[in-house]
Amino acid sequence: MSDTPARLLKLLSLLQTPREWPGGELAERLDVSPRTIRRDIDRLRDLGYPVEASRGSVGGYRLVAGAAMPPLLLDDEEAVAIAVGLRAGAGHAIEGVEEASVRALAKLEQVLPSRLRRRVSALQNATVPLTRGDGSTIDPRTLTTLASAATGRERLRFAYRSGDGTRSKRQVEPYRLVSTGQRWYLVAYDVGREDWRTFRVDRVGEPYATGARFTPRPLPVEGPGSDASGGTGSDAGSGDAAAFLARSMRRMQPELRLDVRFDAPAEFVTARLPAHLGTPEPDGEGGCRLRASCADSLEWVALRLALVDCAFSVQGPPQLVAYLEGLGARLTRAAAGAGREPRQGAGPEQG
Amino acid sequence: MSDTPARLLKLLSLLQTPREWPGGELAERLDVSPRTIRRDIDRLRDLGYPVEASRGSVGGYRLVAGAAMPPLLLDDEEAVAIAVGLRAGAGHAIEGVEEASVRALAKLEQVLPSRLRRRVSALQNATVPLTRGDGSTIDPRTLTTLASAATGRERLRFAYRSGDGTRSKRQVEPYRLVSTGQRWYLVAYDVGREDWRTFRVDRVGEPYATGARFTPRPLPVEGPGSDASGGTGSDAGSGDAAAFLARSMRRMQPELRLDVRFDAPAEFVTARLPAHLGTPEPDGEGGCRLRASCADSLEWVALRLALVDCAFSVQGPPQLVAYLEGLGARLTRAAAGAGREPRQGAGPEQG
DNA sequence: ACCATCAGGTCATGATCTGACCTAATGGCC
DNA sequence: GGCCATTAGGTCAGATCATGACCTGATGGT
Structure with missing residues (x-):
């Protein structure tokens, strides 16, 4: 002392x-x-x-601020606040810092006293997640487990539920976590399949680190067997992993092929849209058009579009059109109920 | 070394x-x-x-996790991630940890190296704030300045723009920051007015700590002059400040008087609404009704209502009805544009 | 002008830290 | 079962370091 x-x-x-x-x-x-x-x-x-x-x-x-970060000495409440904030952010993380955010969360949760951990999960449950409905909400615990295993070079076992519903048990050597917009992917070497795979984190169940350490293999650059000539040894592999993911995504069917026209200049829209959705092209006078593919959930995309705060028109995909139709109708009905007792199925009406 | x-x-x-x-x-x-x-x-x-x-x-x-938080040693990216996450959370903070969250942010920003600070603000600008439009978005820098001054017992000067638009310069002894839902308030002793005041943080402009330290006065408990018999010296005053704020709010006009009926059971709605909006009462079979007052922004309330994900009907206030009407129409138009070239002003049409 | 604060020098004493030995116990792997 | 790498900890000598008590100067607000 x-x-x-x-x-x-x-x-x-x-x-x-x-x-x-x-x-x-x-x-x-x-x-x-x-x-x-x-x-x-x-x-x-x-x-x-x-x-x-x-x-x-x-x-x-x-x-005061210096050249390097001093060790942060947090009291209980501050630690809880950061943990809760990062967990809330883990779902729809701020672009550009997703991976670092999960790393920080893993670091914090590793040393978080158990009483504080209970408070964090209690608060977490009380919070309404912003995106829901398609069942692909991500468990922050899963995310931190994967992140810890990747930085700790520990093998992982987990149950995986692939896109067509088949379930399998995997044992992998995790390489890196990558996020695209709202979704998280794990790039890993699948020990059973003897090849590299990408896993959608929301389809990973009950992951646990086996404790067995491994020495990371080089991620194949393009074809198999090309030289991954000696990296600097530090973690220059984040971009590689993202590129690998992008290549393997190209072979998969993207879930949503967006085609939206906005009645506002391209720069206006760009500033209000997340970058990974792509950038709209000018289209007509004072308008622009966005064609892009993304794997985000319907609700989330709809929300982002609505938040652009200008008139727009969705050409596709059909699910998005249907969802917007439903949401628009619901809101219109909600507004139409004003001044009298609400009744289900009341048609829209304007004053 | x-x-x-x-x-x-x-x-x-x-x-x-x-x-x-x-x-x-x-x-x-x-x-x-x-x-x-x-x-x-x-x-x-x-x-x-x-x-x-x-x-x-x-x-x-x-x-591993122990009884107390060890000092967190973050690398650059993790520090940036936490700062960005907390700043993003500062606006619509997770309920229950708002104050601690701002304290943590203040602590972090105090020691954040300037190059990281630049990255944080760059990322911050690139992020689309979830609520916008009513001009009351909160500057995280203002928030942390106020928080630092409050915990550091330093006097503050700032420009204040009150509800009716009059501007004034204030010098105060900050007591505590309190948040209700989406808004932040500063409870402080106004040196010029010689009395306790509450300030809405989004109406505070250009705050800076004068550097002059002060010894905190006891916050009046009920009427003026009642005994605030020697506190423990530590910070048991958070609840007091919240109570004080609640009393002074009661005298002010709440901005939105919500009256909404949901076509879903009360517990379903409660679980999906932020707690400070109040709890709905059962109303009819399988429905419930929410009457509450809040000072949140229109867009935010509308968003929260839509995210409850059940049919609902808004009785008031009129602004909310109008906003929902507009939003609903916009979404319906957006959906109606599918399959043909979008055209401005095209009326809604359903297949 | 005065006072409280930061800044830093010097010195003697005592505590402490380090590396080099050593032995013991544990758990995984072949 | 045997081997090996690992943690755990004791002891010792020597060097290093930290501490408190003293001192002088500089700075900035009252």
Whole structure:
């Protein structure tokens, strides 16, 4: 409790509170002399954590932004908040940081005390997921298990339910998690099939790491047997995995072939659409047209389109048209009920 | 670089990677003898960080969940992912952890290196906010500035735009941030007005901490002048602030008086609605009715209602009815355009 | 002008850390 | 069952380091 490293950690934790700490107060809190505090501050600075000091009678120390991230010392509630936030984000993650987000979540959940874990899952259950209905909501626990196994180079076993409904048990050497828009895929070497495969994470059931470690094989670049000439050893493989996924997706049937016309300029629409849906082409004066393929759920696509906040018109696919029709009718009926008792099946009516 | 505390931090950071580390490898990485590694592991355990060891030929060390949160050592991408996730969540935060979420964000942004900060704001801009249109989107920077000032007991100056449009400059002693559903409020002592006020955060402009520290005053409990008999000194004031906000809200006009009937059982609807919107009462067979007041934005409420995924009917307020009408018409038109070239103003038509 | 704060030097003492030995126990693999 | 790699921990000598007590200076707000 009273040795130097512990004190340094405590000091770091105190300094992370966004306020100024006079040296005397720190000395009192940590039960050492002010001189030692000054020395500790020096040490932190040597370690690369920039402690800023303001002199004068209301001066004090404060940790500011530096070149590297200092260790984050979170209290219970903050840890829970981050875990909940990341889990909520895991489904429809912010583009560009999906993988990192899952890595961070895995890191956090690895060390999250069990009482906090209970609070997290309780809050998680109380939260209404934004996308639902097509049954492909992703279990964050599955995601973190896969992510841990991939970075920890541990073999995985899981049950897989493929697109046509057949079930199988797999044992794989996980390579990397990749997300496209709303969906997650695992690129892995299937030990049983003796080949590389991509798995949709929402079709993975009950994954667990066997504990057996493996040395990662090089991901085939194009054809089998081409040279994956010595990588830097660090993780330059994320792009590879994404490319591999893209190639294997090309062979699969994309689930939705979008064709939408917007009554708004292309840049307006682009700014309001997720990037992986593609970019619309100008079409006519003041309009644009989006043709793209995606594997996202119907509800989610419909929601994104509605949020673009301009008139639009869907050419295809038919399921999307049908869904929008249904949703539009439901909303119109909801609005039409105003002023009198609601009744099912009341037709639309306008004032 | 090579002294003990730094090595311990590095060790912690290595152990947080979700994989097993043999002692020898750690010794090599940290450039000390294996014996020292064992001693360091012991030290970490003494500090309360439970390091689990598996013996045997494929054994190794791994940090597991313990009683307290260990310092989180994030790499750049993970830090960015968390920051982006929390900022995205700041607008429509998960219920129950809003304040903690903002505290965590403030803590993180305080030490986030500037190059990462740029990446965060770039990603933030690329993201389409889920709610827009009523101009009340919240700037996460404002939120974290206020949170930092509140926990750091620093005075704040900002420009305020009140409900009727009048602008004023305020200097306050911030007490606490409170969120209700989608909106954020600051409970603070207004130095100029010499009284307690609540401010809507989205109406706060250009806040900055003056640097002047203050000693927090007790928040009046009911009437002015009642005794707030010595609190525990710690932060038991979160509930107080919420209660204070609720009292001062009661005097204000709530913005939306919802009255919605759902064609689904009350428990079905409750599970799919955010809690702060209130709970619906059973109404007729298999239906229920929700009467509640809220200060959320129109678009957001409409979205939540649509996501309940059952037929419903809105009695009021009129703005909501009008908005749903417009949205429903837009979606119906979007669906009706299928199969032929879209044309503006084409009336709805069904097959 | 005064005071509180940060910044840093020096010194003696005592604690602590490290590496090099050693032995014991455990679990997986052949 | 035997072998091997791993964790676990004891002991010892020497070097290193941390601490508190003193000091002087600089800075900035009141």
